[in-house]
Amino acid sequence: MIHYYAQDGGVLHASAGQPGVAIPAATLWIDLMDPEPEEAAFIGQSLGVEIPSREAIVEIEETSRLYQHEGTLYMNATLVSGLREQRPISSDVMFVVAPDYLVTVRYANLPFFEYLEDKFLREPETHSSSEQIFLSLCGSVVDHIADMLELMQRELDDMSGAVFSEERGAAPQPKGSRADLQQVVKRLGRNNSGLVKLRESLISMGRVLDYSNAWSELWLSEPGLDRSRSIERDVRSLVDYVAKMFDEIAFLLSATLGLIDIEQNSIIKVFSIAAVLFLPPTLVGTVYGMNFRSMPELDWAFGYPVALGLMVVSAILPYAWFKWKGWF
Structure with a gap:
């Protein structure tokens, strides 16, 4: 043009x-x-x-x-x-x-x-x-x-x-x-x-x-x-x-x-803390989830509530520690 x-x-x-x-x-x-x-x-x-x-x-x-x-x-x-x-x-x-x-x-x-x-x-x-x-x-x-x-x-x-x-x-x-x-x-x-x-x-x-x-x-x-x-x-x-x-x-x-x-690191930090908090209760649950014949607690009347209490305490203690340290 x-x-x-x-x-x-x-x-x-x-x-x-x-x-x-x-x-x-x-x-x-x-x-x-x-x-x-x-x-x-x-x-x-x-x-x-x-x-x-x-x-x-x-x-x-x-x-x-x-x-x-x-x-x-x-x-x-x-x-x-x-x-x-x-x-x-x-x-x-x-x-x-x-x-x-x-x-x-x-x-x-x-x-x-x-x-x-x-x-x-x-x-x-x-x-x-x-x-x-x-x-x-x-x-x-x-x-x-x-x-x-x-x-x-x-x-x-x-x-x-x-x-x-x-x-x-x-x-x-x-x-x-x-x-x-x-x-x-x-x-x-x-x-x-x-x-x-x-x-x-x-x-x-x-x-x-x-x-x-x-x-x-x-x-x-x-x-x-x-x-x-x-x-x-x-x-x-x-x-x-x-x-x-x-x-x-x-x-x-x-x-x-x-x-x-x-x-992204903050997200990974949340997952890491969650994993640490749930690790001790998981350990307690794993121990008392075994079915060996010779386990003294199997016949214990308070075994179930005590195991639940251990799980709760084992989760609270790491949480309190992290809070005291100011990690979250």
Whole structure:
């Protein structure tokens, strides 16, 4: 699918395109969303550039992801989507940047692309060239990642409060509390997975910005270069923030697993105490359950109540001992 973004009255407006139909005048941005081979070939022939295939875009070698050919920059970034729906997916986006136009090739719906259309209407004066559109798109990507990190941080704060709340340590835990901790472990795992993909996107965007800055004389103005460096600084600060969040997740995971172990040990402790309490009565019952002929107590009139009394006393004494020691 081809989308053209051309200036009309100083504002970028979107229109759909078809292979064989001329590119509208004053087009600054061409967005290829899951393009068919004939669509990519048409745009490439119309602009005199090579539009990489999907197989070429997903290659991991840096020379295939970042390169320059005849004054046109080809830069590939791996971006994440679907975090709000808890289904994070990484997809590759190719930026083909020249002084007169920007071409993006992508194979997934990415929210930060949709944000731009609103920005075109609100700030038309800042989207009047290919470099401004490219930098605005990069800024939208970084802003979206920052928003996702803020959501994750709030969720981590909520989980931290649930794990380390005073009520959990001061009162007996209700039924299902261990299941709650298991849910915390699952949530931490989901956050860690999303964080990995966000870090990958940040590192990828950092490489794209660094590479575009290195070739700034081909297409970037001085204000554009300053803005690009500002976005790059934001990327570096977010990478540091992600590292801090990884440490927090690791700590919460370790603490949660420790609490689960403590609760499991408490259950085992109850079973161990119960076994010790019932062991002496069991021993008494076992002795007097034997049927040997020469057992003096068999003909004793008080043998039965005495045996029952021994069982009760043998259970009470260990209980009193444990209570005195404060073991439960």
